[in-house]
Amino acid sequence: MPTRAETMKAGLLESSEEFVVREVPVPVPGTDEVLIRVRACGVCMSEVASWKSGRRQPRYPRYPEVLNVLDWDFPVEWRERDYPVHWGHEMSGEIVEVGEGVADLRSGVRVAGLGSRGFAEYCLCPARYTLPLDATIPFTHALGEPIAAAYNAARRATIQPGDSVALVGCGFMGLMLLQMVRLAAPRVVVALDIRDDALDTAHRLGADAVINVAREDVYGRLREVLGPRGADVTIEVAGKQETLDLAGCIAAVRGRVVIAGCHQGGPRSVDVEHWNYKVLDVINAHARDPQVYFDGMRAGIRLLSEGKLRMDRLITHVFRLDELDTAFRAATEKPHGFIKAVITPGT
Numbered sequence: 001m002p003t004r005a006e007t008m009k010a011g012l013l014e015s016s017e018e019f020v021v022r023e024v025p026v027p028v029p030g031t032d033e034v035l036i037r038v039r040a041c042g043v044c045m046s047e048v049a050s051w052k053s054g055r056r057q058p059r060y061p062r063y064p065e066v067l068n069v070l071d072w073d074f075p076v077e078w079r080e081r082d083y084p085v086h087w088g089h090e091m092s093g094e095i096v097e098v099g100e101g102v103a104d105l106r107s108g109v110r111v112a113g114l115g116s117r118g119f120a121e122y123c124l125c126p127a128r129y130t131l132p133l134d135a136t137i138p139f140t141h142a143l144g145e146p147i148a149a150a151y152n153a154a155r156r157a158t159i160q161p162g163d164s165v166a167l168v169g170c171g172f173m174g175l176m177l178l179q180m181v182r183l184a185a186p187r188v189v190v191a192l193d194i195r196d197d198a199l200d201t202a203h204r205l206g207a208d209a210v211i212n213v214a215r216e217d218v219y220g221r222l223r224e225v226l227g228p229r230g231a232d233v234t235i236e237v238a239g240k241q242e243t244l245d246l247a248g249c250i251a252a253v254r255g256r257v258v259i260a261g262c263h264q265g266g267p268r269s270v271d272v273e274h275w276n277y278k279v280l281d282v283i284n285a286h287a288r289d290p291q292v293y294f295d296g297m298r299a300g301i302r303l304l305s306e307g308k309l310r311m312d313r314l315i316t317h318v319f320r321l322d323e324l325d326t327a328f329r330a331a332t333e334k335p336h337g338f339i340k341a342v343i344t345p346g347t
Contacts, residue, residue: 005026005121005122006025006026007023007024007025007026008023008024008025008026008120008121008122009021009022009023009024009120009121009321009345010022010023010024010086010117010119010120010121011086011087011088011119011120011321011322011324011343011345012084012085012086013051013083013084013085013086013087014083014084015083016051016052016053016081017051017052017325017328017329018325019119019324019325019328020084021321021322021324024120026121026122027122027123027124028097029097029098029099029102029124030099030100030124031099031100031101032099032100032101032102032126032127032128033098033099033102033124033125033126033127034095034097034098034099034102034105034111034113034124034125034126034127034130035095035096035097035098035099035122035123035124036091036093036094036095036096036111036113036115036122036123036124036125036130037093037094037095037096037121037122037346038088038091038092038093038118038120038121038122038123038345038346039092039093039094039139039140039344039345039346040091040092040093040138040139040140040142040143040342040343040344041088041089041090041091041092041118041119041143041342041343041345042090042091042143042145042146042172042340042341042342042343043090043327043328043331043340043341043342043343044089044090044145044146045171045172045239045262045331046262046264047087047328048328048331048332049264049265050081051328052328052332053265060072063288063289063290066288086116086117086119086120087116087117087118087119088116088117088118088119088120088123088343089114089115089116089118089145090118090143090144090145090146091112091113091115091118091123091125091143091144092110092111092112092113092133092139092140092142092143092144093110093111093123093139094108094109094110094111095107095108095109095111095130096122098127099127101127102127104127105127105130105132109132110132110133110134110135110137110139111125111130111131111132111133112130112131112133112142112143112144112147112297112301113125113126113129113130113131113144114126114129114130114144114145114148114290114293114294114297115129115130118343119321119324119343119345120321120345121321121345121346126290128294129290129293129294131144131294131297131298131301133301134305136305137301137304137305138311139344140311140315140318140342140344141304141311141312141315142301142304143340143342144297144300144301145293145297146172146173146176147176147296147297147300147301147304147309148287148293148294148295148296148297148300149173149260149286149287149293149296150173150176150177150180150260150300151180151296151297151299151300151303152285152286152287152292152293152296153173153177153235153237153258153260153285153286154177154180154181154183154184155296156258156283156285157181157233157235157256157258157283157285158256159181159184159186159233160184160186161184161185161186161187162185162186162187163184163186163187163232163233164186164187164188164190164226164229164230164231164232164233164252165181165186165188165189165190165231165232165233165234165235166189166190166192166222166226166230166231166233166234166235166247166250166251167181167189167190167191167192167202167207167235167237168192168193168234168235168236168237168238168243168246168247168250169192169193169236169237169238169239169243169261170191170192170193170195170198170199170201170202170210170237171193171198171237171238171339171340172314172339172340173237173260173261174191174193174202174235174237174238175198175201175202175205175313175314175339176300176309176314177235177237177260178191178202178205178206178207179205179206179303179308179309179310180300180303180309181235182206183303183308186233188208188209188225188226189206189207189208189209190207190208190209190210190211190222190225190226190231191203191207191209191210191211192210192211192212192213192218192246193210193212193213193238194212194213194214195212195334196212197336197337197338198339199211199212201313201314201339204313205310205313208225209221209224209225213246218246218250219250222250229252229253230250230251230252230253230255231250231251231252231255232252232255232256233255233256233258234247234248234250234251234255234256234257234258235247235258235260235285236257236258236259236260236261237260237261238261239261239262239263239264240261240263241268241269243261244259244261244263244268244270245271247259248270248271248274248275248278248280249274251278251280252278253278253279254278254279254280254281255278255280255281256280256281256282256283257275257280257281257282257283258283258285259282259283259284259285259286260285260286262286313339314339314340315339315340315342316337316338316339316340316341317330317338317340317341317342318341318342318343318344319341319342319343319344320343320344320345320347321343321344321345321346321347323343324343327341327343328341
């Protein structure tokens with residue numbers, strides 16, 4: 001059985017683009033919490049932008065306070081970051097200790113969790129958002145939070161058999177979504193990106209057609225694949241102004257535009273006249289309720305255990321805890337073949 005140490009190594013961001021590994025006390029689980037020995041923690045693109053800029057995302061209220069929108073402070077702005085910062089929310093590992101009130105989890109159980117501070121040898125997680133894993137699932141594949149986000153986006157897209165689907169963005173989230181979208185039996189799925197290596201992976205994972213928007217005639221190719229109507233469902237995954245613009249342009253009249261990308265760094269503009277004229281249904285596929293996230297994680301991990309969600313082609317780069325800056329640099333620069341970086345503390 002895993003046992004808890006007194007101190008641990010943690011990767012702390014101490015200035016822009018500078019992680020430092022420090023020896024810090026191992027946290028003690030409180031009531032309804034579990035202590036996890038972290039075996040893997042993914043690098044999220046929402047963290048990468050802040051790592052590079054030295055600014056933090058707007059401080060929106062957390063759930064459930066986020067529901068009281070009239071109590072928010074406006075304007076909500078990016079600010080200079082206070083250091084040090086301890087990130088990491090895509091973790092999996094083994095329970096080493098449970099807090100008071102935890103009855104259905106025990107030490108030694110392999111889990112994925114919705115927690116924080118996962119760039120460390122140990123982290124805490126609420127027991128109610130901790131999911132046991134099959135022994136067959138590698139820790140590096142069991143990144144619960146992004147799997148949950150992808151599953152919830154696919155669910156919100158409400159794809160019907162026979163629909164035509166355009167997927168704008170073939171990073172880690174996009175390629176998970178591609179596999180989940182295929183399960184709904186669409187007529188055709190077209191993947192769009194600017195990287196040939198990512199598009200090659202999309203094709204291998206089931207995309208019927210792939211389009212490099214940086215060098216191909218996007219609209220001509222889409223006419224060949226979809227016909228002149230455009231896509232019944234367009235899923236924007238890249239989180240950029242230009243991909244949001246493209247999604248609105250290629251969506252069919254009375255089509256659905258699903259915003260699954262993590263948009264950060266400031267406001268976005270939308271041609272509402274164009275979107276109105278097309279009678280588009282616009283769906284924000286993000287969740288804020290942690291129970292919705294956990295339900296999505298449970299369903300997504302089930303797909304993983306059933307072999308319907310493949311991660312072997314997606315987890316392309318694995319790093320030690322003392323290589324956090326290298327991992328974040330890879331996520332920024334995206335060398336050939338890059339899809340996802342994962343940190344493995346303790347190796």
